[in-house]
Amino acid sequence: MWSRAAFLALFLLPATPALADEGMWTFHSPPKKLLKEKYGFELSDAWLEHVRLASVRFNSGGSGAFVSPKGLAITNHHVGLDSLHKLSTPAHDYVQDGFYARSQAEELKCQDLELNVLVAMTDVSERVKSAVAADATPEEAVKQRRAAIGAIEKEAFDASGLRTDVVTLYRGGEYWLYQYRQYKDVRLVFAPEGQIGFFGGDPDNFTYPRFNLDFSVFRVYEDDKPAATPHYLQFSPDGVAEGDLLFVSGNPGSTNRLQTLVQIEYLRDRSRPRALDTIAYLGAALREYAARGAEEERQTKDMLFGLENSRKAYTGELKGLLDEALMLRKAEEEAALREEVAKRPELAEEIGGAWDEIAEAQALIAEQDDRFYYGRLRSDLAGKALTIVRYVAEVEKPNGERLPEFRDSNLDNLKFSLFSEAPIYPGLDETMLRAGLELAAEHLPPDDPLLELLLGGKEPAALAHALIAGTKLGDPAARKQLVEGGAAAVAASEDPLIALARSVDPLLREMQQRAEELSFRITQGQEKIARARFAVFGNSVYPDATFTLRLAFGVAKGYEEDTTLVPWKTNFYGLFGRCRAFDNKPPFDLPPNYLERESRIDLSAPIDFVSTCDITGGNSGSPTINRKGELVGLIFDGNIQSLPNSFVFADAADRAVSVHVAGILESLVKVYDAGPLAAELLGGM
């Protein structure tokens, strides 16, 4: 399952001509011709606009859709989980027990959940590209481009009040201004028990057949009333049949399909093994903390799940990367493109060096990469301290010169998150801080300058304890006070985490600057490769994923595995079968509601299904849509065969897994007595 943790982890890293059902297409360059040729489907502008305006991005790291004209929005349970967690208290565990608001008055306001809808897309490539002087050094180019982007975003924000982001597509081949309508009053309407949302838990994660009702329902409000959302996706009354053409509209986080072989080898040989090692260490530390008691266990559950999720994602990816056939295919693709480039003298002169340039930059990245990786403060409070220290410094600069996250257009979001009332658990935060410092002490050389600043000669455990015990930043008011006090207040603060942040900030900025420069050099190389692909393969390509709205397409289709057939859909028989095959033991136990109401349920009703749509992390909760633009499912995972698809859309068995709307309705009506909600979802039918 593509949890937020996996998605964020993937985001920390840096494309192929579209074949088959491949591609995460933008809504401004949709694959109309391909769909017409392959499926005889006319992708009309009206269809596209309707689907785009019904699609929702969750700031907690997922996707979703409006499903009623009265602001009802659906997403995965695991996308809503962050909010369920924050709404839960020792007295009400909505993660475990689920939640259903039987009236609008009972709907629970989420503390820091924000939903975005992409309302406008403007091509600003010319303006951004022309802002970079022809003779600029790479460093200057970064600044000039950043200034241009900052100016565009500010103008658009000032003019519209909408959230505005300039998005870099095709590795700098295009720049687009995306503007979002923001919904910040989001209320919880329904969530099933965590155990049915996550049925099968860690073991079943990233696998199929699956039996998860991984959905939750929210409602957006404006002026304390349900918002009017005229563009919404009607629950399909017809269901899905195998072979049906389907679409997925959502926000894939990050793909790396333009990475060169050198980069992928780095992932295979250093980056992924290091991440797996780190995950194992952090996991052990968290499990130790969780063992202290029920409340500690509750606090860590989400985070442990995220780690396990990343572990599986990386393990699967690494399996792909270690597959010689897959790497050979990648190598052949690269060789073929280089050969085509070599055949075209002008292209060769302009672009031929790109692969070597990337290799050189990659080697330089490798030099500081461990410090960058292990120097991260894995504590929420320490992260907030660093944000505060930077905030007061950055806002004094002109908008265009600030670090991207401190630009005017993002400040509201930043404050929304920085001042959130959501609880931070000191014990948990100390555990993470300690484990992170221990990893740094183990893996960095003793005289590493960042390590010296972080530890100051102290032991990680004692230091982490002193920092968390001494800080006041757990209180949102204290954070607000410092930000409002500005640079002077922050400079005078004796809070130990603020002091630590002040001490490491200059070196971290230096490292970040260096990383950005190298990343830019790689971007330049990949931009060249992207140009080469345009030149060689024409317009039949889509950009790498950027956690912005994309349209994927495919068909509902089973596949072959281990010489047998895997069905394209699963059902409640399978759910109860798996539960009973494991004697109802966790993580294959069913909530009491299901065991008690089994006889009411139509066991043959579908729960989950697979399609060939091209998705990745960030797509969680994306609506799966039929030709008519109706909702037939919600993406919640990819199967194990889909894991290497960050680098290459690989396999005849690569599948996206959706919850089936019929399973959602069956559970709402038969298990939860949530008839009114089902009626709203079916409204107008």
Add this chain to the structure above:
Amino acid sequence: MWSRAAFLALFLLPATPALADEGMWTFHSPPKKLLKEKYGFELSDAWLEHVRLASVRFNSGGSGAFVSPKGLAITNHHVGLDSLHKLSTPAHDYVQDGFYARSQAEELKCQDLELNVLVAMTDVSERVKSAVAADATPEEAVKQRRAAIGAIEKEAFDASGLRTDVVTLYRGGEYWLYQYRQYKDVRLVFAPEGQIGFFGGDPDNFTYPRFNLDFSVFRVYEDDKPAATPHYLQFSPDGVAEGDLLFVSGNPGSTNRLQTLVQIEYLRDRSRPRALDTIAYLGAALREYAARGAEEERQTKDMLFGLENSRKAYTGELKGLLDEALMLRKAEEEAALREEVAKRPELAEEIGGAWDEIAEAQALIAEQDDRFYYGRLRSDLAGKALTIVRYVAEVEKPNGERLPEFRDSNLDNLKFSLFSEAPIYPGLDETMLRAGLELAAEHLPPDDPLLELLLGGKEPAALAHALIAGTKLGDPAARKQLVEGGAAAVAASEDPLIALARSVDPLLREMQQRAEELSFRITQGQEKIARARFAVFGNSVYPDATFTLRLAFGVAKGYEEDTTLVPWKTNFYGLFGRCRAFDNKPPFDLPPNYLERESRIDLSAPIDFVSTCDITGGNSGSPTINRKGELVGLIFDGNIQSLPNSFVFADAADRAVSVHVAGILESLVKVYDAGPLAAELLGGM
């Protein structure tokens, strides 16, 4: 699933210290110490005798057990299938519809089914070994050994009237005289519909989770009355729990765990690819025949299934053989043993050359192997013709000089099969004959002497048609007449198949003689390697499988696959779930009985389960037994991970799949109204 076809195919080909739950142990050298140490279980002689006398070998190529004191014997549906097929007529399709004899009078006598029970085991190693003169050439040694074995078998048969076989164990390390009580009056009592016996068909074959009720029930008769079978396995009233120690008592057909790397490479590079190519060709020919009509389809179903079964078995095996890690492990094992041998000067002198000797013989086998393989007459009638031609010649020789299958002790069995009334379908037989001849024409050089004898310059299709149209051997009386007429009658026969058999017999005998000599040289080499293993690893080894009674042990245990957990058992929920996930389409459709009676069934009742017991083809139908000696299941397959285990007991996920007795009882009572049969199975409880 280990069908007869796969088993027979494996038999056509030519072991490791026991670790973990490894081993197919003889009843005269059972792993008492291992079981005591690992599971604290005392394997008593009484337990062993009881289980051995309750275990049954089916001459149709599988195993089974007595399950009531009144001669009731249970095996797999796919082991009983051959009989169901032969009992079926256009009016009564017992394969499709199943069968239940509601009284003993309704029990249907099978035409050529024979059941054997191993009643005596005598070590005759000394006598066989001492019969070979010290200075004998390999050719002479074969004859001397064959003569000694023939004499032992004849003596024992004459003295007891029991079926007698001298079995070669440890590649000639030991020779044992096995004597069997034979049951030739075997009647069909119960078979479920083929579709539930084979639920999931070809796709699910060799996979797990599975949902097959792969069982059928027979009864042995003596003097037209149910035979008394005081040693039988009681259906267990307690079921099985995960982790339970289990035993499998059955007749594994053939393993190759002593094969050297050179031999395995030959399998990987020539033998298996050739077999897969042949299977594809024969399959296409059979499907063409089956397309002619419903009756033709019915005739070919079993054979096509057998081919598909072999295809999967070989594909899985080849996957294992192409797995570099597995081959590396095999190479390391071989290197380690060679190193140990090299450390012991005497052993080194006696045995050190074995690997090279085998490699040399293997190279010589490769020279005539294609002719041997493609020269086979793939027609039942042609096979019978060759048997008749040889029969009349062989019986004139002294017993000890005959080809093994024509020794006195086997003549009754041979006649039982040769004169069987079971129908032979001329169209099907012609198809197989033609396809075999076409393969020979394609793969052998045009001037190959066997090819010239076979075709005599004719086209395969025309020749096959003329041969089958012209022969009278489809009539059992005609076969009997020829055999009774002796050499003169056969020499005078104008039957075209007899003529063909006469013409090819001398060359085939020559080739067979050569193959036996080479096989003997390999046996000598492997005997040396077996001795080396004894010397190095002591008595903790078991012999390769020889389709004789063996005891395996293990525990009921799930496993991990693709990073998720596979449960150790399945249930009726899973059966209906898979059926509905595929919309009840073949091969995942359920017989009407199940759909109509679903509400009666306890859906959580177990159907199948897996254990770590070490099994292979021939084990089909073997009883799975608990500590108390009760029946808890029937082996019917191995999972895909178990396929390379012919060469190496490989994997943490290598599992044997059994039908669960609770699933059998649930279906008998709830679906088939077969209460009286269930009561007999539960008798005494």
